[in-house]
Amino acid sequence: MYAADYQVVLGKRKGANGFVYSQIDHLHDPKVVAMMGVETGIGFVPFGGEGHEFFKRIRKDNATPVRVAAAKELVDDRDSKIDAALTRACSDKKPAVRAATLFAIAKRDNPELLSVIAPALRTRTRL
Numbered sequence: 001m002y003a004a005d006y007q008v009v010l011g012k013r014k015g016a017n018g019f020v021y022s023q024i025d026h027l028h029d030p031k032v033v034a035m036m037g038v039e040t041g042i043g044f045v046p047f048g049g050e051g052h053e054f055f056k057r058i059r060k061d062n063a064t065p066v067r068v069a070a071a072k073e074l075v076d077d078r079d080s081k082i083d084a085a086l087t088r089a090c091s092d093k094k095p096a097v098r099a100a101t102l103f104a105i106a107k108r109d110n111p112e113l114l115s116v117i118a119p120a121l122r123t124r125t126r127l
Helices: 003-010 019-026 028-043 048-059 063-076 080-089 095-108 111-122
Strands: none
Touching: 003 048, 003 063, 003 080, 063 080, 080 095, 080 111, 095 111
16 A cells, blocks of 8 residues: 555645755746746836735645645555545545546546546536
8 A cells, every 4th residue: 555645645644855856846847937937027016026925825735736646646556445535535625636536536447436436526616
């Protein structure tokens, strides 16, 4: 069983890359580099930098991408605890986590979990 991924999907454990590694990894994403340019430009607007920093801190969410990756990693683990964890994660408040868990459940090819997928697909959420 992938114990760390199991705990991350449930939200009991946070994924942790080193700070420096995570910052270097961001530089490979063109959107992040473009956003750095925007942030630098906003710094020249009077009081623009403070408002942008406040907005960034409110929207910050580091856990969701890690939980999504953990759900996808659990596809091949056949432990029944994983089925229960993915079932609970289907009702998560984050749409990306719900989608990843539904993907993982579908890839597990377990007919007993069809009763979980059908209600989750009927719910509509605004992104």
